[in-house]
Amino acid sequence: MTLLKWFGRKSFSHGVHPQEHKDGTAHRAIRRLPFAPRMIVPLAQHIGKPSRPLVKVGEEVLRGQLIAEADGFMSVPQHAPATGVVEAIELMPSAQGPRVRSIVIKVYEASSQEVLCDQSQDVDNLDPDAIVQAVQASGLVGLGGAAFPSHVKLKVPAEHAIHTLVVNGCECEPFLTTDHRVMLEQTDDLIRGTRYAMRVVGAKRAVIGVEDNKMDAVETIRARLPADGNISVEAVETKYPQGSEKMLITSLLGLEVPSGGHTFHIGVVVNNVGTLAAMGQLLPRGRGLIERVVTVAGPGVSKPGNYRVPIGTPLRYLLGYAGFSGSAAEVILGGPMMGNAIASLDVPVTKGVSGVLVLSSNAIGQPRTVHPCIKCGQCVSACPIHLNPSQLGLLAAKREYDLMAEDFHLKDCIECGCCSFVCPSSIPLVQYFRIAKSVLRERAA
Amino acid sequence: MSKPQPTIELRTSPHIKSAPTVEQIMRNVVFALLPISAFAVYEFGISALALILTVTGSCLLTEHLFNRAGEKPNSLRDWSAAITGLLLALTLPPGFPLWMGVVAGFVAIALGKVLFGGLGFNVFNPALVGRAFVQAAFPVAITTWTPPLAPGRFLEFIPSTLTAPFMTPPSVAAWSHHAVDAFSGATPLGLWKFQGIVVSTSDLFTGMSAGSAGETSALLILVCGAYLAARRMMDWRIPAAMLGTAALTALAFRLFGGSHYPTPLFVLFSGGLMLGALFMATDMVASPLTPLGVWIYGAVMGFITVIIRYFGGLPEGVMYAILLGNALSPLIALITQPRVYGARRERSKP
Numbered sequence: 001m002t003l004l005k006w007f008g009r010k011s012f013s014h015g016v017h018p019q020e021h022k023d024g025t026a027h028r029a030i031r032r033l034p035f036a037p038r039m040i041v042p043l044a045q046h047i048g049k050p051s052r053p054l055v056k057v058g059e060e061v062l063r064g065q066l067i068a069e070a071d072g073f074m075s076v077p078q079h080a081p082a083t084g085v086v087e088a089i090e091l092m093p094s095a096q097g098p099r100v101r102s103i104v105i106k107v108y109e110a111s112s113q114e115v116l117c118d119q120s121q122d123v124d125n126l127d128p129d130a131i132v133q134a135v136q137a138s139g140l141v142g143l144g145g146a147a148f149p150s151h152v153k154l155k156v157p158a159e160h161a162i163h164t165l166v167v168n169g170c171e172c173e174p175f176l177t178t179d180h181r182v183m184l185e186q187t188d189d190l191i192r193g194t195r196y197a198m199r200v201v202g203a204k205r206a207v208i209g210v211e212d213n214k215m216d217a218v219e220t221i222r223a224r225l226p227a228d229g230n231i232s233v234e235a236v237e238t239k240y241p242q243g244s245e246k247m248l249i250t251s252l253l254g255l256e257v258p259s260g261g262h263t264f265h266i267g268v269v270v271n272n273v274g275t276l277a278a279m280g281q282l283l284p285r286g287r288g289l290i291e292r293v294v295t296v297a298g299p300g301v302s303k304p305g306n307y308r309v310p311i312g313t314p315l316r317y318l319l320g321y322a323g324f325s326g327s328a329a330e331v332i333l334g335g336p337m338m339g340n341a342i343a344s345l346d347v348p349v350t351k352g353v354s355g356v357l358v359l360s361s362n363a364i365g366q367p368r369t370v371h372p373c374i375k376c377g378q379c380v381s382a383c384p385i386h387l388n389p390s391q392l393g394l395l396a397a398k399r400e401y402d403l404m405a406e407d408f409h410l411k412d413c414i415e416c417g418c419c420s421f422v423c424p425s426s427i428p429l430v431q432y433f434r435i436a437k438s439v440l441r442e443r444a445a
Numbered sequence: 446m447s448k449p450q451p452t453i454e455l456r457t458s459p460h461i462k463s464a465p466t467v468e469q470i471m472r473n474v475v476f477a478l479l480p481i482s483a484f485a486v487y488e489f490g491i492s493a494l495a496l497i498l499t500v501t502g503s504c505l506l507t508e509h510l511f512n513r514a515g516e517k518p519n520s521l522r523d524w525s526a527a528i529t530g531l532l533l534a535l536t537l538p539p540g541f542p543l544w545m546g547v548v549a550g551f552v553a554i555a556l557g558k559v560l561f562g563g564l565g566f567n568v569f570n571p572a573l574v575g576r577a578f579v580q581a582a583f584p585v586a587i588t589t590w591t592p593p594l595a596p597g598r599f600l601e602f603i604p605s606t607l608t609a610p611f612m613t614p615p616s617v618a619a620w621s622h623h624a625v626d627a628f629s630g631a632t633p634l635g636l637w638k639f640q641g642i643v644v645s646t647s648d649l650f651t652g653m654s655a656g657s658a659g660e661t662s663a664l665l666i667l668v669c670g671a672y673l674a675a676r677r678m679m680d681w682r683i684p685a686a687m688l689g690t691a692a693l694t695a696l697a698f699r700l701f702g703g704s705h706y707p708t709p710l711f712v713l714f715s716g717g718l719m720l721g722a723l724f725m726a727t728d729m730v731a732s733p734l735t736p737l738g739v740w741i742y743g744a745v746m747g748f749i750t751v752i753i754r755y756f757g758g759l760p761e762g763v764m765y766a767i768l769l770g771n772a773l774s775p776l777i778a779l780i781t782q783p784r785v786y787g788a789r790r791e792r793s794k795p
């Protein structure tokens with residue numbers, strides 16, 4: 001039986017098995033974080049154009065109120081995460097490094113912080129384009145970490161017919177458990193959001209893919225699925241990067257996204273469970289995205305867990321609440337495989353932050369000496385895209401970027417970091433590839 | 446800022462790494478070779494000890510001197526030169542003159558490694574380059590064998606060991622005969638090939654036979670190799686493919702060619718096949734990168750080993766088989782490159 005299950009496991013080839021480190025937070029229910037005295041809402045916390053502020057310094061804002069509007073289609077609006085007064089609209093530090101224009105709100109301590117901007121709408125009777133507009137109006141972006149505007153993702157070019165909506169509940173990054181908790185605690189929101197998304201893209205069916213280290217989530221969802229059978233939930237092998245769009249599509253449907261193509265070329269749209277749950281929660285009430293679930297974990301915090309965090313909460317406040325000891329070798333936004341290390345705790349939690357990890361030097365290890373490639377082939381056996389990272393690495397060191405792209409499929413690299421993860425010579429392969437790709441992008445521009 | 450900022454590091458993702466590092470792998474290979482070296486010393490006495498120390502020392506010194514000359518960082522700490530030295534020593538006859546051992550070690554590092562650009566760039570296994578060189582340069586010394594477990598082996602050097610440079614080594618025959626009665630001066634493979642005598646498989650398995658210092662005990666080599674494979678520091682597929690193919694080839698000859706061909710077990714446990722398959726063919730740098738390529742590479746070497754043994758002029762073919770495999774490895778890697786995800790088989794070029 002176990003053996004059968006093992007062989008029948010849906011998966012992709014290659015990939016790696018990092019230690020999961022999810023026990024510390026997976027069983028902890030989502031808790032609400034109190035309001036920080038000051039919120040910083042960046043106007044650019046998504047991929048695309050920054051939003052345009054609609055409020056002025058000194059103006060009072062109510063929690064949930066629209067404070068910045070989308071600038072065109074490739075943009076999303078921002079809503080006030082708390083009731084207070086606009087203190088400043090200026091450049092503030094951001095997790096990405098450069099300072100970004102942000103609306104700073106001084107929160108009223110005495111306020112009841114009720115959301116007063118409800119405008120309920122009957123989403124089931126809206127036509128697809130109206131739903132796309134409603135999604136944009138909610139300010140929703142991909143909550144899995146990409147922060148790509150959700151309405152853009154749902155707006156499939158008319159020539160592509162979509163047969164399946166893939167719902168990504170893999171959460172393959174170590175430490176992170178936000179999607180896990182959302183699947184358990186917001187199951188109905190998730191199913192509602194899934195229905196909306198299916199309607200928008202015109203998909204007849206939806207498959208929710210969940211890694212098989214979260215069987216409780218699979219069962220919880222399965223028990224609440226609508227009777228029509230159009231939505232199903234499937235367990236997939238627990239393996240990194242199962243949660244990458246390409247890998248999950250292959251695991252669930254046996255299809256491959258063509259090189260250089262998009263998922264809609266094969267009739268598929270992928271959305272993250274957190275995003276769809278937020279959609280199912282926000283749209284019927286006509287609300288904007290003002291909070292999100294964040295996993296705070298790692299050896300450096302004494303109260304790890306999943307927190308519902310108002311967007312714009314400074315990290316220092318969040319970590320203080322989670323029992324940050326004050327010393328850490330590294331603080332990472334996102335997961336340890338693809339997340340970014342940050343230099344300052346004065347940056348805010350934005351819409352794309354799925355986790356804050358406070359890692360000790362024990363967890364990340366001593367800095368390693370880089371050796372020449374010993375051609376061990378580990379990276380080749382790990383790369384889920386079946387590239388040759390060893391060869392690409394040698395070319396990158398010689399700055400042969402064009403050759404990398406033309407003959408070695410550099411552009412297909414999904415920057416998952418499996419190659420760097422396994423490399424015994426500690427060559428920063430994926431970092432090389434990120435640089436190579438951005439150089440090529442710049443040259444093309 | 447009033448409050449001192451906690452020091453946090455900025456690294457790029459991935460922020461976690463899977464063990465092991467190059468140093469750890471190489472160090473463990475050295476550890477795995479130590480029992481084999483110890484057994485060589487037990488079997489062949491102080492001559493083997495002196496040989497192992499001399500050859501390894503020569504490799505380390507050569508690497509160090511080239512580092513100094515090229516103003517490169519110290520690469521001794523990656524342990525790869527030590528592995529080359531140990532492996533090389535273990536493939537030499539126990540009574541090999543020490544000065545020739547120095548030459549072998551120098552050539553292995555200088556020609557086999559530095560010339561190609563150092564660790565990671567060598568095309569061939571450096572130890573085998575050194576071995577091939579001395580095989581050509583000193584054909585007599587490299588085929589002069591001594592019996593195992595000779596009494597007095599811990600007190601007395603084998604006479605050839607201490608030969609002065611460029612002098613003809615004294616004959617070992619007299620010493621061997623006085624040490625062990627009726628030692629014919631041949632390895633099991635040589636005995637089989639030139640005299641038709643077959644040494645018992647169990648003697649081969651445990652190592653009670655003449656041969657290169659570290660090649661005699663198949664059992665010990667298997668155990669040490671299994672340790673590395675279990676720690677995921679050696680690619681078990683290469684020896685599996687190589688030994689499997691060698692055994693199958695031998696079986697085919699015996700079944701269809703007649704019983705004067707040795708049994709597959711004899712083929713597996715004699716000569717340098719075990720040491721070569723587990724410790725030399727698995728040299729990561731000189732083996733193909735691709736999962737399928739690894740199997741082909743092993744199979745090619747196993748097949749060639751048997752063919753050279755049966756039809757070549759020499760009783761042993763492992764060294765040339767592996768060198769050939771090394772030379773073919775980039776080609777094997779190229780043709781077994783897996784299809785890139787989402788790409789069509791043939792590269793679509795406009």
Ligand code: SF4
Nearest residue numbers: 383413414416417419
């Ligand atoms: S980062 Fe790119 S090259 Fe490395 S394993 Fe992932 S897809 Fe392959």
Ligand code: SF4
Nearest residue numbers: 373374376377379423
């Ligand atoms: S994992 Fe590192 S050392 Fe091994 S082949 Fe790839 S790049 Fe080279």
